[in-house]
Amino acid sequence: MIEPDVSAAPRLVALDWGTSSLRAFLLGDGARVLAQRQADCGILRLPAPGGREGFERAFADVAGGWLAQWPRLPVVAGGMVGSAQGWRETPYVRCPADVGALASQATRVAAAPNVELWIAPGVLFDPGDAPPDVMRGEEIQIAGALVKQPAWNTRACFVLPGTHSKWAWVESGRLLRFSTYMTGEIYAIARQHSILGRLMPQADPSPSLDATRDAAFDAALDAARASRPGELTHQLFAVRTLGLTDRLPREALADYLSGLLIGHELVSGLAQSANARTAGAPIVLIGEPALCRRYARALQRFGVVPAAQLDNTAPLGLWAFAQAADLLTAA
Amino acid sequence: MIEPDVSAAPRLVALDWGTSSLRAFLLGDGARVLAQRQADCGILRLPAPGGREGFERAFADVAGGWLAQWPRLPVVAGGMVGSAQGWRETPYVRCPADVGALASQATRVAAAPNVELWIAPGVLFDPGDAPPDVMRGEEIQIAGALVKQPAWNTRACFVLPGTHSKWAWVESGRLLRFSTYMTGEIYAIARQHSILGRLMPQADPSPSLDATRDAAFDAALDAARASRPGELTHQLFAVRTLGLTDRLPREALADYLSGLLIGHELVSGLAQSANARTAGAPIVLIGEPALCRRYARALQRFGVVPAAQLDNTAPLGLWAFAQAADLLTAA
Numbered sequence: 001m002i003e004p005d006v007s008a009a010p011r012l013v014a015l016d017w018g019t020s021s022l023r024a025f026l027l028g029d030g031a032r033v034l035a036q037r038q039a040d041c042g043i044l045r046l047p048a049p050g051g052r053e054g055f056e057r058a059f060a061d062v063a064g065g066w067l068a069q070w071p072r073l074p075v076v077a078g079g080m081v082g083s084a085q086g087w088r089e090t091p092y093v094r095c096p097a098d099v100g101a102l103a104s105q106a107t108r109v110a111a112a113p114n115v116e117l118w119i120a121p122g123v124l125f126d127p128g129d130a131p132p133d134v135m136r137g138e139e140i141q142i143a144g145a146l147v148k149q150p151a152w153n154t155r156a157c158f159v160l161p162g163t164h165s166k167w168a169w170v171e172s173g174r175l176l177r178f179s180t181y182m183t184g185e186i187y188a189i190a191r192q193h194s195i196l197g198r199l200m201p202q203a204d205p206s207p208s209l210d211a212t213r214d215a216a217f218d219a220a221l222d223a224a225r226a227s228r229p230g231e232l233t234h235q236l237f238a239v240r241t242l243g244l245t246d247r248l249p250r251e252a253l254a255d256y257l258s259g260l261l262i263g264h265e266l267v268s269g270l271a272q273s274a275n276a277r278t279a280g281a282p283i284v285l286i287g288e289p290a291l292c293r294r295y296a297r298a299l300q301r302f303g304v305v306p307a308a309q310l311d312n313t314a315p316l317g318l319w320a321f322a323q324a325a326d327l328l329t330a331a
Numbered sequence: 332m333i334e335p336d337v338s339a340a341p342r343l344v345a346l347d348w349g350t351s352s353l354r355a356f357l358l359g360d361g362a363r364v365l366a367q368r369q370a371d372c373g374i375l376r377l378p379a380p381g382g383r384e385g386f387e388r389a390f391a392d393v394a395g396g397w398l399a400q401w402p403r404l405p406v407v408a409g410g411m412v413g414s415a416q417g418w419r420e421t422p423y424v425r426c427p428a429d430v431g432a433l434a435s436q437a438t439r440v441a442a443a444p445n446v447e448l449w450i451a452p453g454v455l456f457d458p459g460d461a462p463p464d465v466m467r468g469e470e471i472q473i474a475g476a477l478v479k480q481p482a483w484n485t486r487a488c489f490v491l492p493g494t495h496s497k498w499a500w501v502e503s504g505r506l507l508r509f510s511t512y513m514t515g516e517i518y519a520i521a522r523q524h525s526i527l528g529r530l531m532p533q534a535d536p537s538p539s540l541d542a543t544r545d546a547a548f549d550a551a552l553d554a555a556r557a558s559r560p561g562e563l564t565h566q567l568f569a570v571r572t573l574g575l576t577d578r579l580p581r582e583a584l585a586d587y588l589s590g591l592l593i594g595h596e597l598v599s600g601l602a603q604s605a606n607a608r609t610a611g612a613p614i615v616l617i618g619e620p621a622l623c624r625r626y627a628r629a630l631q632r633f634g635v636v637p638a639a640q641l642d643n644t645a646p647l648g649l650w651a652f653a654q655a656a657d658l659l660t661a662a
Binding site: 084124130131132133134164179180181182183185186189190192193194195223224227228229230231232233234235236237238241242244245247261263264265266267268269271 | 415455461462463464465495510511512513514516517520521523524525526554555558559560561562563564565566567568569572573575576578592594595596597598599600602
């Protein structure tokens, strides 16, 4: 916890509440982070007894102290806390959507005596000719990025790598469409539960192997780029055969797996980005810095230089959401 | 166990020894199955204490009785028993390969006093411009299919669905090349360990849902066929969104997942099969009947009618292997 900077007046309590963790921010004017707290209290990891009480307890734990000190602060949240398994289900808004649409369709829940929590909805994209897609939390990150760099409102492609990576296209200030890729989750389960993990060493590899591991990652990106339709589950088996035949050191097999999956995501995401309406849109990475660096390396291998690489933009996005919901009246 | 048909003279003990199970066949002239036994003693499920003793014990358990009665019978085995984790590592032979190559590079191990077990090698395909591929066991199934229908020696495409599906192309009696697809394993781990399984009911669906489930399988095949490069991990997420938005009944989500993965396998396998040397080769399914029926339905959706659908051809393949190894001298 960063101790509150009492020289600035707090204006908002903002919660980024996902599946596995809960991050709380005390924000001052201009969305300046005055203090922050984090707890392993994602919606699937609530303190006993779970349910409403679990949410209340987790909320009191991260934000109770701030609200005791500044009882009139507005409180907002985004992420899985608004899902069917969350505190209060907040139905998806549909693309095209902007932060105003999020604010107008927010739900409210009594989080503590005299404290109302505003929950931002997720977003649904329904292309009509293909299955729908959904996000919860990334729309807030994107709203934050748009505050950070207003020029991206005109046109941008946001890439949020992770368990379920999102590629999202913004035009004229609205989120037009997006696609989810299960890159991170397939990587994790293939490594932990499939035959592909068997040849991988458990220990962290030595830093002296970094060049070898980078080469394996790059080779897999090239294989993904050259792949023919339908080939991914065939290419994945190479993680085993390259190990079995000693063509890749075992310490580099996880990098090859990662390169294949990220590479396939890029093949599809970049092809979508090149379509008529979004061609030439700057590509902006948002997320955990090490993972974003991996994606930036992959994009560059595909001949694309990302316009920016941003760490967590949720505080700024939640600020924009609160502003759109008219919660930030002058102090 | 089928009791031996004592009216026919046994000629060979043949073992199909895989990762999870061990199937033993007592064969008479013309590879006629006189008796068979099965044990859950795959190479990763050996009776204690494992290692050589585990193999010996499993062997004695399934074949000891037969060999006590007919002590001079030759004994052969194919499958993972020849892998690095098997009883005796039997290095891969390289494509192009036929049953003569398997026989000439077999290894032998003392399986019991005065009993020598001949182990067939697996096959390695090294395309040079892509990672190598491997099989162990399927080459025996294919050898068996070629005995069953000698016309396929000229040209055929064998499809062996399963955990690691194989597509294998035979020309002029030799296995030219093959590709593995991790279809069955990705299906299993996505269902058991990923978010995609969460919405799927645990209980077996009612038979009254069969038409709905078939429709979901077919819709996923169509989606796979229409997919753009790199799109699989995006399409997989639809298993969740179609459930979340109630566009597919939850009982049909596993069928949609299966259709996507089998569909992608078919897109790639059929494209390979259409290449210059193998275009028009008959497609022959080998394997577990219910799974082969699922693949036959999928192939037909893609406009391809399989030439045949065969159940386990390992006994016939092991017979051909023993014959090529010159173990079947006249009685």
